[in-house]
Amino acid sequence: MSQTITLGEVPKNSGLFVKAALGALPVPGLSARKSVIPDRVVRLEGFKVDPNHLAAYCKATGLRFNDSLPLTYPFVLSFPLAMQLVVARDFPFVAVGAVHAENVIERTRAISVAEPLDFQTHVENLREHPKGLLVDAITEVNVGRELVWRQVTTFLHQQRTSLSGGPKPEPKPDEVPPPPMRQLRVDQKTITRYASASGDHNPIHTSGLGAKAFGFPKPIAHGMWSAANILSNIEGRVPDKATYAVKFGKPIFLPSTVNVYADQVEGGWDLALKNPKKGFPHLTATIR
Numbered sequence: 244m245s246q247t248i249t250l251g252e253v254p255k256n257s258g259l260f261v262k263a264a265l266g267a268l269p270v271p272g273l274s275a276r277k278s279v280i281p282d283r284v285v286r287l288e289g290f291k292v293d294p295n296h297l298a299a300y301c302k303a304t305g306l307r308f309n310d311s312l313p314l315t316y317p318f319v320l321s322f323p324l325a326m327q328l329v330v331a332r333d334f335p336f337v338a339v340g341a342v343h344a345e346n347v348i349e350r351t352r353a354i355s356v357a358e359p360l361d362f363q364t365h366v367e368n369l370r371e372h373p374k375g376l377l378v379d380a381i382t383e384v385n386v387g388r389e390l391v392w393r394q395v396t397t398f399l400h401q402q403r404t405s406l407s408g409g410p411k412p413e414p415k416p417d418e419v420p421p422p423p424m425r426q427l428r429v430d431q432k433t434i435t436r437y438a439s440a441s442g443d444h445n446p447i448h449t450s451g452l453g454a455k456a457f458g459f460p461k462p463i464a465h466g467m468w469s470a471a472n473i474l475s476n477i478e479g480r481v482p483d484k485a486t487y488a489v490k491f492g493k494p495i496f497l498p499s500t501v502n503v504y505a506d507q508v509e510g511g512w513d514l515a516l517k518n519p520k521k522g523f524p525h526l527t528a529t530i531r
């Protein structure tokens with residue numbers, strides 16, 4: 244039977260990061276982690292959006308501040324709920340070292356700032372990947388009985404699995420990317436502002452030493468900052484009912500300049516952030 248955890252407020256990311264760090268430490272006498280996701284659901288009901296928090300998020304991402312929530316904004320509200328599940332001691336892997344691989348958002352209509360929101364999050368679909376283990380955090384947001392927003396966040400924990408060690412595909416040759424719609428400069432100040440607005444102060448984004456501790460030569464931009472910022476280029480043309488699917492590629496090291504692409508296609512948009520010299524993607528996305 245599923246265990247339901249009902250929260251009275253959004254958990255603080257700082258406390259969740261501490262739990263994640265402690266969860267990575269071995270505990271004498273504690274059995275090894277099981278290969279099964281605990282059957283738990285986290286709920287938060289009647290949440291009221293703080294307009295000041297929303298304004299800070301919009302300023303940090305370049306999105307518009309108005310009476311409707313940006314397409315990606317509920318992500319930062321619901322991320323702590325997913326983390327509440329992932330940092331548990333009986334989760335199949337430790338949260339430290341897990342990376343955000345993909346994200347799919349489905350919005351059924353525009354959501355007003357004034358509407359009370361009910362959140363429900365659970366984790367499912369543990370599976371192997373050549374680079375590690377994948378899981379999906381599913382979040383649904385309701386207004387009353389109406390489902391208005393749904394998200395699938397895919398996390399990858401890098402480790403050896405039965406699929407590891409196979410032949411590696413040939414690396415794709417570097418290619419000069421096509422002329423972009425525009426170029427975007429991403430620096431530490433920008434990402435620190437987003438960290439403050441989103442509450443995601445993961446040291447891989449905010450600290451040179453913290454980034455190196457996790458194998459990155461420099462701090463990197465948040466994937467969901469990229470996913471939000473690129474929408475600012477077409478925000479006025481995104482329909483109220485939309486599906487936004489994002490895949491994260493190579494990280495954006497700080498500081499960097501990236502190429503921005505937004506191509507209108509039948510049924511929506513194809514979006515990308517690419518390295519201006521070698522052409523590899525930092526992010527690819529579709530809106531339909």
